[in-house]
Amino acid sequence: MAEYSAADFAPLKVQSHSQTLSRPSLSYWQDAWIRLKANRRALTSLYLVIGLLVFTLLGPLIWRVNPASQDLDQISAPPGRDRGALVVPEYTPWEGPTTQATELQLAAPPTSQAVRLQWAPLPNAHGHRVYRNLYPVGPERAFGIPLAEFFDNSTLYFEDRLDLRPGRYYYSVVALNDNGRPTTEAQTITVDVRRATSISDAIKQGIIPVDAEVEVGDVLQVALHPLGTDYLGRDMLARLMAGARVSLFIGIFAPFLYVLFGVVYGSVAGFLGGKIDQLMMRFADFVVALPFLLFMILFKIAFGIGPGESGVFPMLVAMILLLWPASARLVRGQILQIREQGYVEASKLLGAKSTYLIFRHMLPNTLGVVLVTLTFEIPRAIFTEAFLSFIGMGVAPPTPSWGSMSNEGIKTMLNTPHELIFPALMISITVLAFNLLGDGLRDALDARMRNTE
Amino acid sequence: MWWFIGKRLIQGLITVWFIATATFFAMHNVPGDPLLNDRATTPIIRANLEAKYGLDKPLLTQYFIYLNNIAHGDFGISFAQENREVNDIIREHFPVSAILGVLAVLIAAVGGILWGSLTALYRNRMPDYIIMFLVILGISVPSFVIAALSQLGIVTINQLLGINFLPVAGWGTIYHMLVPALVLGLSTMAYLTRLMRSSMLEIVYSDFVRTAKSKGVPPARIFARHQLRNAVLPVITVLGPSIAAITTGGFVVEIVFAIPGLGRFFVEAVQQLDYTVIMGTTVFYGAFLVFMVILVDVIYGFIDPRVRLS
Numbered sequence: 116m117a118e119y120s121a122a123d124f125a126p127l128k129v130q131s132h133s134q135t136l137s138r139p140s141l142s143y144w145q146d147a148w149i150r151l152k153a154n155r156r157a158l159t160s161l162y163l164v165i166g167l168l169v170f171t172l173l174g175p176l177i178w179r180v181n182p183a184s185q186d187l188d189q190i191s192a193p194p195g196r197d198r199g200a201l202v203v204p205e206y207t208p209w210e211g212p213t214t215q216a217t218e219l220q221l222a223a224p225p226t227s228q229a230v231r232l233q234w235a236p237l238p239n240a241h242g243h244r245v246y247r248n249l250y251p252v253g254p255e256r257a258f259g260i261p262l263a264e265f266f267d268n269s270t271l272y273f274e275d276r277l278d279l280r281p282g283r284y285y286y287s288v289v290a291l292n293d294n295g296r297p298t299t300e301a302q303t304i305t306v307d308v309r310r311a312t313s314i315s316d317a318i319k320q321g322i323i324p325v326d327a328e329v330e331v332g333d334v335l336q337v338a339l340h341p342l343g344t345d346y347l348g349r350d351m352l353a354r355l356m357a358g359a360r361v362s363l364f365i366g367i368f369a370p371f372l373y374v375l376f377g378v379v380y381g382s383v384a385g386f387l388g389g390k391i392d393q394l395m396m397r398f399a400d401f402v403v404a405l406p407f408l409l410f411m412i413l414f415k416i417a418f419g420i421g422p423g424e425s426g427v428f429p430m431l432v433a434m435i436l437l438l439w440p441a442s443a444r445l446v447r448g449q450i451l452q453i454r455e456q457g458y459v460e461a462s463k464l465l466g467a468k469s470t471y472l473i474f475r476h477m478l479p480n481t482l483g484v485v486l487v488t489l490t491f492e493i494p495r496a497i498f499t500e501a502f503l504s505f506i507g508m509g510v511a512p513p514t515p516s517w518g519s520m521s522n523e524g525i526k527t528m529l530n531t532p533h534e535l536i537f538p539a540l541m542i543s544i545t546v547l548a549f550n551l552l553g554d555g556l557r558d559a560l561d562a563r564m565r566n567t568e
Numbered sequence: 569m570w571w572f573i574g575k576r577l578i579q580g581l582i583t584v585w586f587i588a589t590a591t592f593f594a595m596h597n598v599p600g601d602p603l604l605n606d607r608a609t610t611p612i613i614r615a616n617l618e619a620k621y622g623l624d625k626p627l628l629t630q631y632f633i634y635l636n637n638i639a640h641g642d643f644g645i646s647f648a649q650e651n652r653e654v655n656d657i658i659r660e661h662f663p664v665s666a667i668l669g670v671l672a673v674l675i676a677a678v679g680g681i682l683w684g685s686l687t688a689l690y691r692n693r694m695p696d697y698i699i700m701f702l703v704i705l706g707i708s709v710p711s712f713v714i715a716a717l718s719q720l721g722i723v724t725i726n727q728l729l730g731i732n733f734l735p736v737a738g739w740g741t742i743y744h745m746l747v748p749a750l751v752l753g754l755s756t757m758a759y760l761t762r763l764m765r766s767s768m769l770e771i772v773y774s775d776f777v778r779t780a781k782s783k784g785v786p787p788a789r790i791f792a793r794h795q796l797r798n799a800v801l802p803v804i805t806v807l808g809p810s811i812a813a814i815t816t817g818g819f820v821v822e823i824v825f826a827i828p829g830l831g832r833f834f835v836e837a838v839q840q841l842d843y844t845v846i847m848g849t850t851v852f853y854g855a856f857l858v859f860m861v862i863l864v865d866v867i868y869g870f871i872d873p874r875v876r877l878s
Contacts, residue, residue, distance in 0.1 A: 404583040405590065406812060406857050408819070409850045412838055416846075417594040498710060505712050506819055506835050518710075525716050525824075539713040547708035 147483070150559040157555020163548035171359040182353040183513055186338055188312070188320060190280070191531040194343040194351070199334045200312045200322075203228055209274045219288050219302040222272060226311030227279045232286055233272040237300040240290035242266040244297060245273045248285040249530070252303050258287040266295055281310040310337070343533045346523060351537055358515040358538065361427060365500045365516075366545070369434040370492035376435060377442030378478070378485055384443070385450030386473060396447065399440035410437055411499065412508050425514035430503065434496060442488050449481040483560035490553035494546040501542050517542045572869055576862045587854035588638055591847050592631055598841070621647075634847075643848030648840045654848035657833060662852070664739060665822070665829035668749055669815045676753035676760060676814065677807060681800060683757070684764020685791070688772060688799075699761065706758030715751045715824040722747060737826040748825045752818060756810045760803055768799040801872060808864035812857045 141149070151157055186192075203226055212222045212233040222231040237243065248259025263273050275286075283305060290300035312335060317323045322335055329335065342351035384395040411433050418429035453459060459476050467475070497517075503509035504518030512519065517538040524535030618624045621644075622633055637644065643654035683703070687696045706714075722734050735744050771777060772795065780790045819831040830849060837845035 400579075401583055401586045404854075404858055404861070405587060406850070406854045409834070409853055410590070410594075412834075413591060413594045413846065413850060416838060416841070417597040494708075501710050502712075502820065505710075506823065508835075508838065521710070521712060525712065528716055528720065535713070535716065539710065542710050543708045543713070546710075547704065550704070550707060 143483070147556075147559040151555055154555045154558060156551050157559070160548040160551035160555065163544065164552060167359070167363065167545055167548065171356060171363050174356040174359075175353070178352055178356065180350045180353040182349060182357040182515060184350075185348040186320075186340070186344055186350070187348050188316075188337060189340060189344050190348040191346050191527065191534065192280075192340060192344045192348075193531065193533050194341060198337045198339060200310045200317070200337050201226060202317070202329055202331050202333045202335060203311045203313055204331050205313045205315060209272075211270075212272050216271065219286070219304050221304070221306065225306045225308045227281055227308055228276070228311045228313065230275040230279060230284070230286070230306060230308060231272070232275070232288075232304075234288050234302065236268045236271065237288065237290035237302065239292070239298065240268060240300060241293040242268065242291035242295065243271070244289045244291055245275075246287040246289065247275060247277075248287070249283075250285065251305075252285055252287055256301070258289060258301070258303075259285065264291070264295075266291065279308055281308055283307050312337070342537055343531075345520070345534050346527060346531070351533065354515045354520060355517070355537060355541060358517045358520055359541065361425070361510055361514060361516040362497055362500055362518070362542070363545070365427060365430060365434070366493050366497035369431050369496045370438075370489055372431070373435045373439040374442045374485060374489050374492060377439040377444075378446050378481070380439065381443035381446030381448075382450050382473060382477060382481070385447040385454070386469070386477070388451075388454075392447070396444070399443050402437065403440045403444075405437060407437055408499075408502070411503065412506075415503065415508055424511065426509065426511045427514070430500065430509065434499065438492070438496075442485065442492075445484060445488060446481050449484055450477050453477050453480050487553060487557045487560060490549055490556055493549045494553075497542065497546055497549075569869065573866055576865055580858045580862050583858045584851070584855045585635075587858070588635065588851050589631075591850045591854075592634055595843055595847050596627065598843075638851060643852070644844040646837075646842055646845050648837070648842040648845070654844050657845060658830065658848065658852055661828055661830040661833050664827060665815065665818055665831055668745060668752060668821070668827065668829060669811070669818060671745055671749035672753035672756070672814050672818075673807070673811055674753075675749055676756040676810065677803070679753070679757040680760025681764050681796075681803060683761040684803075685768050685796060685799070687761065687765045688768035689791075691769065700765075703758040703761050706754050711751065711755060712820045712824060714754060715748075715821055718747055718751050719824065737824075739827045744825075744827075748821045748827060751825075752814055752821045756814055760806070760810070763806065764799060764803055767802045768795060771795050771799045774798075801868075804864070804868055804871065808861035811860045811864070815853065815857065 151161075206228055209222075209229070209231055212231075214222075216222075216233040216235050219232065219234040222233045223229075225231075232245065234243070242265050244261055244265075245263045246258035246261050248257065250257070250259075252258055262275055262277065265271075285303055286306055287301055287303040289297045292298050312320075312322070314323075314329055314331075317329070317335055318325055318327075320338075322337055323329055340350050340352070342355065344350055345354065380395065380399070384392045411430075414433035414436060415426070415429055418432060453476065459472060462472060462476055500509060500516060501518030501521065504516050505522045507522065509518055510516045520538035521535055521542070524531075524533075524538060528535050615624070622630055625633070641655070643658070646652045646654060646657065649657075683699050687699045690696045719736055722736050726733050726736075734747060735741075738744055777790060777794055780794050785794075815831075818829060819835055821827070822829040822832040823835065830853070834846070834849045834853075836842075837849065
């Protein structure tokens with residue numbers, strides 16, 4: 116028998132390192148972040164979303180124009196146009212031309228203050244009618260809107276001051292027969308109207324200070340509107356920023372609230388199980404079956420909008436009431452799955468309480484799915500807001516939102532397309548960004564929901 | 569199977585009751601006064617009007633009268649249009665919406681299945697990229713913008729051709745329906761295309777497709793018999809909710825294209841606070857949607873036996 120000394124029983128030192136990990140261990144969220152970063156589309160959309168938030172929150176600090184103030188001198192002005200305004204004398208009534216005209220011609224340089232026309236009597240004319248058109252007069256003789264009628268040849272001049280904007284107009288004079296009916300004799304001229312302002316108007320609009328030394332013939336710069344103005348002369352950029360606040364507030368806050376409610380509802384149902392779960396889910400089924408947009412409108416009118424209110428709050432409440440069941444169902448399903456997992460069983464065996472189980476094991480594991488749902492719910496909420504505002508059931512004017520701005524813009528789509536294009540573009544970009552971000556998040560966070568791409 | 573249908577029908581009835589109840593109490597909460605309009609109302613006239621519409625009775629009695637009337641298919645008389653029954657309005661305008669909706673669902677389903685399979689077959693090649701780009705566009709651009717732009721497109725085409733190739737707005741012939749139905753179905757089509765693409769991609773790599781290939785089945789037959797038939801199942805499941813989305817989405821298209829459908833009437837009724845019309849249309853639409861979803865469920869139950877068992 117061999118002899119053993121006490122030294123033989125001393126613990127050995129660990130020598131092998133067979134368990135060393137070759138890479139640092141990554142948490143779920145670190146792993147997801149790396150995968151999201153690798154997805155170029157998702158990353159671009161993430162930057163877009165951040166850009167939108169900056170536009171909404173910091174934009175009004177940089178572009179300090181009141182979205183409600185009206186620039187009546189520039190109504191429906193398109194973006195990026197020259198802003199020079201010729202200084203002209205104060206307006207004085209016109210007593211008629213001093214010279215004889217040989218044809219339809221201008222009696223004075225055309226400005227946005229007034230366009231003064233004079234003409235020689237047309238052949239066989241017993242009177243004249245003056246028209247103005249925004250488009251060239253074609254062979255179909257579309258002269259535009261009639262401005263004035265003269266039933267004899269004593270008046271051969273006309274002064275147009277009706278809603279003149281800088282730009283090109285087509286003026287026509289049509290001869291009338293002795294019954295006052297138009298004949299085929301007509302003359303048309305093209306007039307390029309120049310923006311003009313008188314000194315007192317410029318002071319009134321705040322373009323120049325009261326004591327400025329400005330002379331007739333100078334060129335002033337009128338207020339800058341980078342994206343143009345709307346039909347009431349309000350600055351589009353400022354309104355887009357103010358509208359972004361409403362649209363994004365509803366678009367982000369409403370889904371956040373109803374997904375949160377859905378998570379609570381779904382996890383309670385899933386955790387309790389049995390009869391209560393059945394009952395709770397049956398109720399959720401009924402809410403799902405409600406025709407969403409109809410009830411959205413119904414609830415909106417039921418809550419009502421008081422004077423001076425924007426109507427954002429009723430919309431928020433209506434959305435929460437109607438849209439929570441989808442996330443509740445999803446979370447319940449997840450909880451039911453997780454409840455059966457080994458680590459939950461183990462935790463239970465170790466004596467974990469219900470609250471610990473829910474908050475430590477179940478909810479964190481549903482968080483990925485919830486985040487993906489939230490990202491996909493945001494475009495939906497933005498669309499809903501836009502849709503409701505479009506049919507006039509959304510936020511109350513004068514509060515701007517992208518949807519109500521589109522609604523206003525669509526009416527003058529042909530003449531001033533920028534009033535529709537900008538808000539529609541903002542909605543589209545936002546919805547696109549959140550959709551792509553949602554796709555990316557889904558791919559990064561949840562292997563089971565991963566897109567087959 | 570019959571038990572499955574019966575169960576779904578009873579669920580549907582309870583849902584319709586739930587919709588009716590929610591509508592009733594929501595409308596009762598509306599601020600304002602339905603009898604307050606420009607005509608002067610003396611207290612006597614007012615009392616008579618209240619008696620006529622049953623507004624003098626307690627709330628619960630009103631509720632039961634309302635439920636009883638709905639059970640008999642009577643939605644009452646319009647507040648804003650005198651002597652016009654809500655039933656008449658629905659009877660006259662719902663078919664318009666229904667035709668438009670059916671056409672839109674058809675376009676969406678056929679287009680979605682077609683484009684979806686195309687993208688899956690040409691995966692990561694030019695057709696795939698082009699179609700998926702259009703799909704993302706279709707999902708991201710609001711329907712009213714698409715509607716307005718398509719109207720602009722029609723005008724331009726008409727001007728270029730010099731004839732009235734397609735009408736810009738209105739209702740009547742099949743030509744009036746084509747563009748609105750396409751616009752209405754577009755976002756659903758985009759959604760179905762995505763769904764079809766991912767479900768098709770799953771099938772392309774499945775065992776039975778490989779077996780069919782190794783047996784020497786011609787590709788066209790594999791596509792039609794093996795891939796399409798299996799990939800189309802998830803698309804059918806979401807058709808029910810899609811019908812709901814399309815029918816309610818009809819408001820915008822009906823307004824933009826001046827189509828005399830029920831959706832436009834509903835929006836008008838809401839703007840005029842025409843209580844009975846709002847309630848009647850909501851309950852009618854709700855019931856319609858609920859039973860459409862049930863119908864799709866039952867059809868799906870026939871196609872896929874696993875559904876009825878669960």
